[in-house]
Amino acid sequence: MLEQRQGFKSGFISIIGRPNVGKSTLLNRVIGQKIAIMSDKPQTTRNKVQGVLTNPESQMIFIDTPGIHKPKHKLGEFMLKTAKNTLREVDLIMFMVNAEQQLGKGDEFIMELLEGTKTPVFLVINKIDQVHPDSLLSIIEGYKERYEFAEIMPISALQGNNVESLLETIEKYLPEGPQYYPADQVTDHPERFIISELIREKVLHLTREEIPHSIAVVIDKIKPDEEKENMIRVQATIMVERDSQKGIVIGKRGALLKEVGTRARKDIEMLLGSKVYLELWVKVQKDWRNKSTHLRDFGFREDEY
Ligand SMILES: Nc1nc2c(ncn2[C@@H]2O[C@H](COP(=O)(O)OP(=O)(O)OP(=O)(O)O)[C@@H](O)[C@H]2O)c(=O)[nH]1
Numbered sequence: 279m280l281e282q283r284q285g286f287k288s289g290f291i292s293i294i295g296r297p298n299v300g301k302s303t304l305l306n307r308v309i310g311q312k313i314a315i316m317s318d319k320p321q322t323t324r325n326k327v328q329g330v331l332t333n334p335e336s337q338m339i340f341i342d343t344p345g346i347h348k349p350k351h352k353l354g355e356f357m358l359k360t361a362k363n364t365l366r367e368v369d370l371i372m373f374m375v376n377a378e379q380q381l382g383k384g385d386e387f388i389m390e391l392l393e394g395t396k397t398p399v400f401l402v403i404n405k406i407d408q409v410h411p412d413s414l415l416s417i418i419e420g421y422k423e424r425y426e427f428a429e430i431m432p433i434s435a436l437q438g439n440n441v442e443s444l445l446e447t448i449e450k451y452l453p454e455g456p457q458y459y460p461a462d463q464v465t466d467h468p469e470r471f472i473i474s475e476l477i478r479e480k481v482l483h484l485t486r487e488e489i490p491h492s493i494a495v496v497i498d499k500i501k502p503d504e505e506k507e508n509m510i511r512v513q514a515t516i517m518v519e520r521d522s523q524k525g526i527v528i529g530k531r532g533a534l535l536k537e538v539g540t541r542a543r544k545d546i547e548m549l550l551g552s553k554v555y556l557e558l559w560v561k562v563q564k565d566w567r568n569k570s571t572h573l574r575d576f577g578f579r580e581d582e583y
């Protein structure tokens with residue numbers, strides 16, 4: 279549905295930054311729906327996630343990206359590439375930093391990447407709810423010295439401060455263009471992907487240390503229940519890298535896996551608007567993060583999301 283209206287603006291906006299700065303939180307806030315998972319563990323987002331915001335006069339397509347970090351395995355390399363690739367295809371770049379953190383090597387690295395682009399870059403300073411307003415000035419000065427940002431916007435993605443004004447400013451920068459997606463479409467990701475992410479998010483919330491990084495979730499089946507009306511059955515497998523991790527994810531007498539299931543089911547029911555029967559399995563795939571074939575099987579394909 280590529281409809282071109284006089285004066286209508288549209289464009290693609292990439293959100294990049296170090297892990298954990300709040301990129302996915304901003305995406306969900308502007309879309310008004312949870313399409314990207316969030317957690318306090320770094321490297322939560324692994325694929326690019328597209329969210330569409332349609333207004334009467336504009337359509338903004340936000341692209342949430344994996345946090346930029348030094349890759350330690352093939353999955354990390356895929357994540358870095360995914361984030362970098364979005365820079366080429368967009369009309370605007372939101373470089374997000376955390377107001378609580380000092381400008382670090384990671385930010386320097388990202389600004390070096392940005393040197394090559396002609397696309398306008400906004401510096402979005404997030405988590406301002408956590409710092410004294412006086413400290414903002416010195417943060418801004420530090421970044422300004424290193425890069426010529428088109429705009430500098432302090433926000434709180436979590437509480438919503440300044441997000442409206444960020445959106446208004448973004449709209450000013452967008453070119454005239456077509457409406458790429460129908461007004462009621464909020465993402466281009468299939469439900470299957472979002473369901474697997476919601477399950478992974480619950481494991482991230484309930485585990486620590488190496489577990490969050492070692493898991494992947496594969497959806498085996500989604501189908502309507504044959505007997506119960508308005509009930510969808512979902513079967514999924516949580517992949518771990520080692521036997522010891524399998525025990526942790528299952529938990530004592532299955533307690534942890536049960537909690538993951540209960541929490542994920544609620545979110546999936548919200549997403550699908552129907553009752554869900556969720557069945558979870560845990561399987562060991564040794565060292566999957568370093569094996570190209572497993573990466574492809576688990577949905578990390580460059581030609582896809
Ligand atoms: N206090 C505060 N916390 C925030 C804000 N925005 C995000 N957070 C928290 O920061 C953590 C990371 O948020 P995410 O949105 O998952 O961060 P991300 O940048 O997408 O992280 P990666 O996907 O790992 O790159 C979560 O615990 C969020 O609740 C904010 O404005 N204020």
Ligand SMILES: [Mg+2]
Binds near residue numbers: 301303315322
């Ligand atoms: Mg994220």
